[in-house]
Every structure is written in C-alpha cells, then in structure tokens.
Amino acid sequence: MSMSEQALFSARHRIVSMAILFLMMVFATADRFVFSLLIVPVKAEFGLSDTMMGLLTGPAFAILYATLGIPVARIADVGNRRAVISIALALWSAMTVLCGMAANLAQLFLFRIGVGIGEAGAVPPSHSLISMYYPPERRSVAFAVANVGSAMGSILVMVIGGWIVVHYGWRMVLIAFGLPGILVAMLAHFLLYENRTGFPMPKFANIFGESFEAAGRLFAIPAYRHLAVVYTVYGFVAYGGFMWDITFFYRSFEIPFDKLTPILALSAIVSSVVGLMSGGFLGNYFSRKSLSWLARIPMYAMFGCFPLFLLKYIVPDFYLSVVLTTLGAIILMMFVAPFYAAVQAIVPEGDRGMATAIMVFLGNIIGMGLGPFATGFLSDVFSQAMGVESLRYTLLLLMFLLPIAGLHGLLATRHMRRQNVI
Numbered sequence: 001m002s003m004s005e006q007a008l009f010s011a012r013h014r015i016v017s018m019a020i021l022f023l024m025m026v027f028a029t030a031d032r033f034v035f036s037l038l039i040v041p042v043k044a045e046f047g048l049s050d051t052m053m054g055l056l057t058g059p060a061f062a063i064l065y066a067t068l069g070i071p072v073a074r075i076a077d078v079g080n081r082r083a084v085i086s087i088a089l090a091l092w093s094a095m096t097v098l099c100g101m102a103a104n105l106a107q108l109f110l111f112r113i114g115v116g117i118g119e120a121g122a123v124p125p126s127h128s129l130i131s132m133y134y135p136p137e138r139r140s141v142a143f144a145v146a147n148v149g150s151a152m153g154s155i156l157v158m159v160i161g162g163w164i165v166v167h168y169g170w171r172m173v174l175i176a177f178g179l180p181g182i183l184v185a186m187l188a189h190f191l192l193y194e195n196r197t198g199f200p201m202p203k204f205a206n207i208f209g210e211s212f213e214a215a216g217r218l219f220a221i222p223a224y225r226h227l228a229v230v231y232t233v234y235g236f237v238a239y240g241g242f243m244w245d246i247t248f249f250y251r252s253f254e255i256p257f258d259k260l261t262p263i264l265a266l267s268a269i270v271s272s273v274v275g276l277m278s279g280g281f282l283g284n285y286f287s288r289k290s291l292s293w294l295a296r297i298p299m300y301a302m303f304g305c306f307p308l309f310l311l312k313y314i315v316p317d318f319y320l321s322v323v324l325t326t327l328g329a330i331i332l333m334m335f336v337a338p339f340y341a342a343v344q345a346i347v348p349e350g351d352r353g354m355a356t357a358i359m360v361f362l363g364n365i366i367g368m369g370l371g372p373f374a375t376g377f378l379s380d381v382f383s384q385a386m387g388v389e390s391l392r393y394t395l396l397l398l399m400f401l402l403p404i405a406g407l408h409g410l411l412a413t414r415h416m417r418r419q420n421v422i
Contacts, residue, residue: 026156
C-alpha cells in the first residue's frame with residue numbers, strides 16, 4: 001500500500017483501530033496462556049501427569065490454531081479482515097467459557113481445541129491491518145503497542161486469574177476471561193476500520209491451493225526462511241519453557257500462588273512494557289537507516305537474553321531468579337516488534353496475512369504443539385533422578401536453543417541487504 005493509500009486513514013482511525021486490536025490481543029493471549037496458571041489445580045482434579053498436562057496446554061490448542069491460521073490468513077488477504085477478527089474473537093471467547101464448564105477431561109480437551117480454532121483468526125489479519133495503517137518505518141512501534149496488549153493478557157492471567165483461582169477455583173478463571181472477549185468482538189465488528197467493503201470468499205477447493213502458492217512465494221525469499229527459523233525457536237522456548245515458569249517457581253521455591261503470581265506479574269509488566277516499547281522505538285529509529293536493522297535487533301536480543309536465562313534456572317534464591325527473569329525478558333521482548341516489522345517489509349503486499357500465518361504455524365506447531373509436551377515429558381523422565389527439581393533442569397536445557405535463533409537472525413540480516421530491502 002502506498003503512502004497516499006495509507007493517508008486515507010486519519011489519526012482517529014488508527015487510534016480507534018489500534019485500541020481494538022490491543023484489546024483483542026489482551027484476550028487472545030489471556031485465553032491462550034490461562035492454562036499455564038491452572039496446571040496445578042487442573043492436574044489435581046483430573047489426576048494427570050506432567051505429560052498429560054503438556055498435551056492439554058500444548059497440542060490441544062496449537063494444532064488447529066496453527067493449521068487453520070493458514071487458510072484463514074488467505075481468506076483475510078482477499079476478504080474483510082474486520083469480519084474475520086470479530087467472528088474469531090467471539091468463537092474463542094465462547095469456547096474459553098465452555099472450558100470453565102467442562103464436566104470431564106474429554107470435554108475440557110474438546111473445548112480447548114475450540115479455543116485454538118477461534119484464535120486462528122486473530123494474529124494474521126491483525127498484522128495485515130497494521131501494515132495497512134502504517135508505512136514500514138513506523139510499523140515497529142505499532143506492532144509493539146499491539147504486543148503490549150498481548151503482554152497485558154499474560155499479566156491479567158497472573159494477577160486477576162491468580163486471585164480468582166485462590167478464592168473461586170480454576171473454572172471461574174476461565175469464565176471470567178472468556179465473557180469480556182465476546183464484548184470486544186462486538187466492538188471489533190462495529191469500530192475496527194477496514195478499507196475492504198466486500199468479502200470475496202475464495203472457493204473452498206481453491207483456498208488450500210492458493211495457500212500453497214503463497215507459501216511457495218514466501219519461502220523463495222531467503223530472509224523469510226531464516227526469520228521462520230528464528231520464530232520457530234522462539235516459539236519452542238516461549239511455550240515449552242516460559243509457559244511452565246509459574247509451576248517451576250511453585251515447585252522449586254515452594255512459593256504459594258497468592259504470593260507468587262503478584263511478583264511474577266510485576267516482573268511481566270516491567271519486562272513486557274519496557275522490552276516491547278524499547279524494541280519498537282529502536283526498530284523505528286534504525287529502520288530509517290536500513291530496514292535490515294529490523295532483523296538485526298532480534299539477533300542481538302536472542303544472544304543477549306541467553307546468559308541471563310541460564311542463570312535464572314541455576315541460582316538458588318527466588319528473588320534473584322525473578323530479577324534475572326525480568327532482565328532477560330526485557331532483552332527478549334525487544335525482539336518482537338522489529339521481527340514482525342521485518343517480516344512485513346520483505347513480503348509482497350498481497351501475502352502479508354499469509355506471511356504471519358506461516359510464522360504462527362511454525363512457531364505454534366513446533367513451539368506450542370511440541371514445546372509444553374516435550375518439557376512435561378522430560379520433566380517426568382528426569383524426576384526419577386532429580387525429584388521436584390526435574391523441571392528446573394529441563395528448562396535450563398531448553399535455553400540453549402536461543403543462540404541458534406540468534407545465528408539465523410544474523411543470516412536474515414545479510415539476506416535482507418542482498419534483497420535490497422533498505
């Protein structure tokens with residue numbers, strides 16, 4: 001989209017639309033990560049192992065979330081993105097409420113799958129809209145704002161969800177986070193700005209064919225291939241590791257939930273806001289010199305947070321571990337906004353939603369789909385020798401993937417220069 005087309009959107013249009021996308025990201029992340037808070041009570045009620053909880057928190061959500069994101073992104077690339085977002089938001093919010101009403105494990109698993117189906121329509125169309133609202137050199141801050149909404153979702157889970165689970169039980173947590181999302185879906189339907197009035201749905205038989213064609217175009221771009229590796233590794237570490245952090249602190253330091261969650265929430269607030277917005281402003285500033293900086297910043301972030309996260313799982317003191325968590329997360333979060341801006345800068349305009357959907361697919365099938373399960377499985381295996389500390393050493397091993405992501409960030413930077421993305 002040219003600058004003249006972007007000028008069709010006034011400052012008020014952008015503010016209103018970004019506010020809606022911010023709220024959407026709040027509830028998308030809250031409903032996605034709420035099970036990280038509920039591992040202990042759900043495991044106790046249904047008598048599950050860590051491996052089974054890994055399946056419930058990971059594949060039950062991730063498989064359809066990531067897979068359906070690709071055809072949904074194709075629909076959003078040619079159709080009305082506002083409609084996709086509002087329908088998807090209403091669906092996953094309703095499914096979250098139903099998770100809180102599940103009478104048995106089978107129902108809980110089924111409704112969790114429903115949450116994943118709904119959330120498939122969240123991120124790809126929202127990234128496409130943000131790229132329509134802002135030119136490349138201004139997108140990093142816009143992506144940072146949207147992802148602060150994502151961080152706020154995690155924080156609300158720890159603060160409000162932590163209080164609710166202690167006083168009213170795990171089921172009420174799911175209901176409390178699901179119901180407001182339905183209201184936000186209505187706001188999205190009426191207030192989100194979109195320049196497409198029609199909804200030219202491609203024929204069902206053509207959706208997957210067009211999706212494969214778009215994927216072929218994208219993976220023909222060398223920088224995109226390396227950025228895909230970066231996001232896949234990030235997803236595996238984030239979902240396979242950090243999703244277990246509440247359980248790690250609870251087990252290894254024996255901190256009660258009502259004391260643990262406010263401390264971790266404060267850490268998340270500081271690291272998310274500081275890290276995301278710093279990354280956004282740095283991305284906007286340096287991308288004026290060269291858009292290849294949008295890949296260079298994520299590279300530095302992956303290398304920079306690695307030693308801090310190693311120490312986090314080694315030190316024996318709870319508060320020192322939280323400080324290291326906060327510092328490491330600040331650096332890691334600086335990766336997010338420039339990364340998304342880099343992806344949008346190197347792909348054709350008509351494939352923007354698909355570009356994000358493929359990243360989501362890789363990051364979530366491998367990251368969310370396999371990460372929590374692999375962590376839970378290894379924790380069960382190591383528990384025979386390490387007892388309650390098995391999770392600590394499993395998470396420590398996982399952090400060694402971060403330098404791999406940093407190396408691919410370096411390669412993406414070099415290819416962006418060769419691609420003349422300047």
